[in-house]
Amino acid sequence: MSGQRILEVSDLKKHFPIRGGLMGGTVGNVYAVDGVSxxxxxxxxxxxxxxxxxxxxxxxxxxxxxxxxxxxxxxxNNQRIDDMPAASLRPIRKQIQVVFQDPFSSLNPRMRVRDILAEPIKNFGLAKTRADIDERIGQLMDKVRLPRDAVNRWPHEFSGGQRQRICIARALAAEPDVIVCDEAVSALDVSVKAQIVNLLQDLQEELGLAMLFISHDLAIVEHMTHRVAVMYLGKIVELADRKQLFGQPRHPYTEALLSAVPVPVPGAVRERVVLTGDVPSPIRPPPGCRFHTRCPYAFDRCRKDEPVLRDVGEGHFSACHLNDGAVADNPLLNKLPPTAFRTEAA
Incomplete structure (x- = not known):
């Protein structure tokens, strides 16, 4: 894995205004993303x-x-794109592509696969002649492990997993540096999920792609990722290497998420951390730590001071006041990690 930085996000915020009142003015905001880096x-x-x-x-x-x-x-790629006007973004979109959750709604039902894959090739001027375009389309079908003659079929003639392969091929057609996978496998059957994840890993190794993999499935994430960022109510609360995060989480929310992952060993059980209460509204996030209303370890400081995401050792970042005290007093460090399990007999 190269140390070359492809994508960098700094203090990203996205607030959606709430319209209301007699004059239809802004009466508040939904703090959907509130300072993510x-x-x-x-x-x-x-x-x-x-x-x-x-x-x-x-x-x-x-x-x-x-x-x-x-x-x-x-x-x-060392170029700021957040303040670019829409007209200037067109060549930039070649560098970053997306695979959405629902492959069927992502594909135009009135276009054959050939035309779907040819569109980005033509838009970005990656081939000049019809023969060059056809050859590129054939190579894309090979990469996603679909037969070349399937390019003459319509999207509805494919299974869900095959449609997602077509969506991946379309993303690859632009020859991007980054692919955003937004819940790209959550709508697929378990066996198909594994095939698509393995395909993405093989393509990453072959093409050197960077991926932002958005998911709620921690079992899939553990299998394919290099680093993990855990979000809660618009903020990243923990960010670490895969082994660090799954082996020893440093935030109570991460601990609870990991404890809910199904145990892979028959007859084994895991100590489950059950969170009480509901997620607070992103319209009015609670003061202090946003997780304190559901945290089993919350104390007075958590209700007043918002913790900062900071390095707690070896590139492991956490936003939790528990990490400011002595190791002996940190409940996250003085019990088995949530990924550990025991047999019923024990």
Whole structure:
């Protein structure tokens, strides 16, 4: 994995105004993303995980510039793109592509696969003659492991997994440096999920792609990612290497998420951390730590002071006041990690 930084996001914010009142003015904001920072290197996968509504898909769409940002910076290949006018973004879109959750709604039902794949090739001027375009389309079908003669079929003639392969081929057609996978496998069957994940890993190794993998499926994330960023209520609360995060989480929310992952060993059980209460509204986030209303370890400081995402050792970042005290007093460090399990007999 190269150390070359491909994508860098700094203090990204996306607030959606709430309209109301007699005059239809702004009466508040939904703080969907409220100060998110991360980077992705060439050939690296960064997974963005969290509960539904935490803002992870909004981060992906903000990076893709599918809507204007409230504030923050997005730098792609050393070029700032967050403040670019729409007209200037066209050549930039070649560098960053997306694979959405639902492959059927992502594909134009009135276009054959050949035309779907030819569109980005033509748009970005990657081939001049019809023969060159056809050869590129054939190579794309080979890469996603579909037969070449399938390019003459319509999207509805494929299974869900095959359609997602077509979406991946379309993303690859532009020869991007970064692919944003927004819940790209969540709508697929379990066996098909594994095939698509393995395909993405093989393509990353072959092409040196950087990936932002947005998912709520931690079992899939553990299998394919290099680093993980955990989001809660619009903010990243923990960011670490895969082994660090799954082996020893340094935030109570991450601990709870990992404890809910199904145990892979028959007859084994895991100590489950059950969170009480509901996720607070992103319209009025709680003061102090946003997680304190559900945290089993919350104390007075958590209700007043917002913790800063900081390095707690070896590039492991966490936003939790528990990490400011002595190791002996940190409940996260003095029990088995949530990924550990025991047999019923024990």
């Amino acid at each position: 991360f980077h992705i290197n060439k050939g690296e996968t960064l997974s963005l995980v969290g509960e539904s509504g935490c803002g992870k898909s909004t981060v992906g769409k903000s990076v893709l510039r599918l809507f204007p940002l409230t504030s923050g910076q997005v730098v792609l």
